[in-house]
Amino acid sequence: LIDEKPVELNAQQLQDLLESLPGGSIEKIELMLNPPPQYATEQGGVINIVTKKGKVGFTGRITANAGTRGDANLAVNVSYRTAKWNMTATVGTGANRLPGNNYSRRSNYYRDSTNGFNTDGNFLNKNIRPNLRLQFDYEHNKQHLHSWVYQGNGNWFDNLSNVQFVNINRFEQPYRISTRSNATEGNNSSHNFNYTFTRKGKKDQAEVFRLIANAAVNNTNNERDFYQQFLTGNYVFTGIDSSQQQRTDNNNYNAGLRLQYDKPYGKKRHIFSTGATYQISGYHNALLTDFLQKSSGAWINNGLLSNDFYFTQQVFTARVGATLNLSKTWRLITGVQAEYTHLAFEFIQPAALPVNNQYWNLLPNITLRKEFSKQFNTSWVYRSSIRRPGIGELNPSVDYADPYNIRFGNPFLDACLADNFDWNISLTKGKYYINGSLGYNRVKDVFNTIRTLADAGKTEVTWQNISDRNEYEASVWGGYTFNKQLRANASVGYTYNQYSDAEKRLYRYRDGGSFYVNGNYNYTPNQLLTLEGNARFSSFADPQGRTRSNINTTFGVQHKFMNKRLVLGVQIIDPFTRQQNFVYTYGSNFYIESFNSIRTRNFRVSISYQLNKLVQKSNLSDKEKKRALQQVQQKS
Template structure:
């Protein structure tokens, strides 16, 4: 079935590409309009060369009503046909150029109007290199998303994407790098509108592979339209990396050295005519240490079993990302692109663990362990994308993606005797693979002058497998199979077929309405190897969405939105491997998890008051069948607690967010946000008798961030940042909040060919400490962790090569898989 579908799509693509070019210069006109033609040629005013795909709009002069439009061909020529007699004006625009208006165009019946050459002035200034003269707003408000422009961030140099996301309105990032949007961790993260299996496997680790200073912007999509996959109950985060549309050859070197991390990046690009190449490589090494204390008590009848644990750990990690991109303009209205990316993650932790066990306050056992943990992965993504443009806003695209991730999660445990020598050894091997093959097609076309319709289809063919076993050291020291410990496999196949339709209407009284619906059918087959099949039924979901915005004035917009989202479990939640590295704190996945369904409501107001931008939003959501971490005690191992994932029941949340950006002076900005969230969770938990009973928990969470940046003379810049996240509400307790702060400055090199900078994080304290308090009828657990993340770093980057500005080509679209859960699923 999959093969037939792919072959049919390829034949369709070839047939469409070989069809005659559509008339790119003007949409079909109404014969009753008139018989005149308005024509001209759009040129770069400095290079005297045509600007391909420049947009040309025709307006009535008396009422400013749009009556027609077109795009220029590859030489810059355009023509608008069947124009009725009257007085008009033309608006000509293109990315990288200043808009130009040609006023008072008089058209007489039966007579054509030739405007000749029309020069557009570049919106960039050519000094010794290309430099953008305008100042982009830190935050931009769009119909269905908020855009955070990250290019001006100083302290992110040498950091990764998780460091940057802490500064984005409505987002929270914990110390492990797990991201939540308005309190929900069930979100989807895209990179340049593209998914990846490594994102699906672990969002936190994937973000460590992306250097912060290569991020151009972050889009927070709180109310995704029907065009997006239905997955991600909290919303979608789209990370846009820096690209260029310049002609020539460039090479950029980025590096940083610090006491907690070191990075080196090399990125190059080459463009000549219709073809362009990009090549990138980035590596980051980090090192940290942590100390933790954990006390947990389990109850069995009248007996209480206490476990006290102390540990110190040293973490080392090496993350890398390497990419090769290619794009080619097939013609004036067609483009083809391809990309290959490889990401690697190597995380190694060495931990010393001391465990003391008590029964009714009497010491029963003391053990010391050395645990070596390895989390290794390699991800390959390959995509081919094609787009064909017929006229402004009318286009068809087809996108394909192959993505495969290999994961290895192993640990070795050495049990020490009283003398400190090794008495026994245990090893867990857990290999996973996550593979996706995706094909999708999208079409959009305008209906009249103020309407747009979009529709498309998508197929995702996903395979996940896990193979795990425990080994023990034999008499000769070699590891052999351990029949007394759990072993097994998971084979999980998921096929998703989806279709959507979306309609956008803009009214004369400044309302914009975008409504649509999406249907997704999911078929699942799963088994546990020799243990047999898992009965997981297929399911279909209809997910509607509607976004309404109203321009109250030229600077104020009011928005309201509703959407329904689903959240499928990811590999971390499904993997049945039992982690026994700490025998008193065991973790495992649940391959029988079902998806959760969430209804989201949002109301937002954004406005500009003189030099201040303000955004206020309120939201509410309800999730049924919520996927949540749960903990329970087990009688077979006294004092131990098992952590797994369950569909607990209901989760409700409501709150609001306030964000503001103020230009204190043209060179000094101050921005900050405040988040307030109330969460209510209700679900089944195991009581002291070992049976399930209903339990609930609720509470408020507060958070905020503050950032200030000053641009000084002679290329100097200074930035300060502070972040706080309050306690997190969980079904069985709470986890306390934490704070982070940083200070950095940079100095641009002559001609802005590069910069050198210095940054410091948490420099007034030795690090961050946070605690957790969990309880049920079966157990109580308190823990605290001290991270020594005080960091000082020096950064350096330098650009080699000379570029000339040229018109950017029409870019192809790419596949967006946003339909599985990553991270810890909290």
């Protein structure tokens, strides 16, 4: 959310937007582990980015940064505010040139033999990503507010990868080798529109009616070229090669309407809350795969790897809830949401029967909160949540980038439901704050990527509803302010996933835990200089294994010049080691160890300039201000 408005952005687009916004324009970032009623049914927490409203008049900032890894960003942010109008524009572009390498080692087990399959590769991914955000806010009066937002994003990408495949017999000798080059070029554009109307009560501004309407269109085109050569076990070219092309054109849209009404009542200021949403999305994907016929030099269509389909999903929700102030220190928040989901696939090529699925869900939630004091509180939470598969999990298109590890989606996936139980505690006292959370989730019909061993040593990776799962969670996060110049924060979390004995025996699923630890500091010795740093380690469990990453570190220094209008910064990312990921996958008849390394070591320089003059804060202490005021009064 940005200012409590939903945003339809992926992770990269959100990062580009945040880098385009001046740091001073963000008032705070709220992590809502217990989301408000209108978002309580979504799995996980909700992040709300709250921006500052600014002062009357013109403000603007130009920001640019570039790094040794091949990343760069340029952005301009301007705003103009009057008593009733607030207009903000952010335009920028980002670019990346990201090299890396990877390998995997696989062992295949059969009834009467074993063999191996190794891959070694490298890649270079390049892209340019322009973005534009326009926002107009109009305050007709204290009761009526309007907001219009446009968010546009583009992406031109050019990726190249080279891979060597080696088949190994049971004597650990290579007997078949091939090399493959994959080149991908394409572009993406998206346009998002949002309108928000807020009406506050005339007598009581805590009474709020809000309408949010949104619409978005997106288009992606890409062309992929594959060239593969086959060699003997002694690295001698056999004279056999293969050339293929894949052209993809997909268009999608979504539109929605969200209504929300909150009204306080009674002497204890209880709150009645209700709302409804309707969201529709459509997706058209056309994938054409051709192979080069050597004898004629013509490109021939490969129907087995081509498809053309339409996908539509509609979601309707209606909810009702209440916040009851039982006493000065006890509060009960409860509600229930009814949801209807309908999705449909229509297959043009290959010809197949359409897929239709629809279901109703009733999702209750309840929170009991105890305020021991203004600094210390705790809450017990139960909520039922839903996770629907998206087009990324449902898309049946075959990804042929790696012919020995085929990937495709599953249009028959069911939604994943969960019962979530949490206990949260928060303490803020003086220079420190600390928060803790314990949770248990009963997750039904979990969908996850599953790898299986097919013929000729190939594996297939697709999404499946694998089983139910028990999740046990614990996390602690907090911070300490040593003085006005130095602050530090830290967090640690652990989640343990447990599967049923039947799935573990049949599919070799593995119970496992995911762990992360993070720490950061901020040191400001004076008003012009800031030093900061961050370090994080994470390791994630998977039903077929786990993913382990190394420590990611960031250090930065920032200095202000020209009455704080010019800011220069230097950021050092992963100075000690590049980012590395190890993935271990266990199947019923194979084992894979995969490694991926990306050159994340980066020295980034940033510069920003404030276009308008800043109002300087006084450096006088309260005593000095009081003494100066007394002197003025005496002279007058």
